[in-house]
Amino acid sequence: MKSRLPINIINGAGMIIIVVIFLMPxxxxxxxxxxxxxxxxxxxPVWFPDQFLWENFTKAWNSGPFLRYFFNSVVVTFGILVLQFCTIIPAAYAFARYTFKGDRFFFGLTMITLMIPPQLIFLPVYLQMSSWGLLDSLWALILPFASSAFGIFLLRQSFKQVPEELLEAARLDEASEGKIILKIMIPMAKPVLITFALFSFITHWNDYFWPLVMTTSDSxxxxxxxxxKLREVEGGVAWNILMAGxxxxxxxxxxxxxxAQRQIIRAFVYTGVK
Structure with a gap:
């Protein structure tokens, strides 16, 4: 025990240093x-202000149509999530539980799309949205992300852990494939679904490039x-207003x-059906 004490102290100190480095910004x-x-x-630098100016948040909020921006972000983020769930769940179920001609090819093709950054394909997508008359609309921000190769992969791995005997028992009870997905697969994959939803939410909530390309108006x-746009407030870069934003x-x-943190932990430690 004494010989391990210095190692434990070093490990603890290292973890504290890493946490501080990540928390400082x-x-x-x-x-x-x-x-x-x-x-x-x-x-x-002054780490703590002499007095806390809540008016910085008021100035940031009133500097533009922030209520509209906020509403648009909510609609886009949750619209993408709904469409992604509608596509990745049946796709992951098919890849995990069925064997069909070309299944490995199509799954490999799906995984290849993970290596293609959105910045590389934005031009053809932009032209497609333009031909549909959807530029400068929320649909142009939602439809290109209606599915997710990462979500299919993550959910496929979770679905593969469900015992085949359980599905056969459900089929003997004349349960349809849709009912099996809704009543068995989705509840068992709930931690994974929540984890994916969080990753997707963060990605599209913070997305700057795609809205910049696809939209031209505040609407x-x-x-x-x-x-x-807060960089333009008060005639220069007001860092306090910018950080409030x-x-x-x-x-x-x-x-x-x-x-969602509890479900995220469950998703990473989940190894089988309990």
Missing amino acids: FVWMVSTSFKTLGETMTFP ARTLPLGIS NMILVIPILIVFFF
Whole structure:
């Protein structure tokens, strides 16, 4: 036990250092969002403001149609999630529980799309959205992400862990494939589904590139684009206002993560059917 004590101390110290490194930018953002503009420019840096200026959040919110940006972000993010669930669940079930001609080829083709960044294919997608007359609309931000190769892969691995005997018993009871998916597969894969939903939510809630390309007016723009316009507030880069805007962007993610963290842990430790 004594010989392991120094190793445990070193491991604990290393973990603390890593946590501090990752937390420092977030703490700095929170602190700066309450500072005066002068406090953001001082050197050495001031970690805690003399007084907390809640009006920074009011200025950030009133600097543009932030309610519209927020509404658009909610619609786009949850619209993508709904469409993704409608596509990845049956696709993952087919890849996991059925053998058909070309199944490996199609699954490999699906996995290849993981290596293609959205920036590489935005031009043909842009032209397609233009031909459909969907540019500068929320549909142009939703439809290109209606499915997810990562979600299919993640869910397929979870579905493969369900014993075949359980599915055969359900079929003997004359359960349809749709009922098997809804009553057996989805409940057992709930932690994985919630984990994927969180990853997808964070990705599309924070997405800046795609809304920038597909929209030209505030009526269809999302929160990240609204935050970027805060650089123009008060005739220059007001870092306190900008960080207050970033806090508005981050708070929904923290709320969602708080409620989903238990399911995320279950998804990573899940190894079989209990």
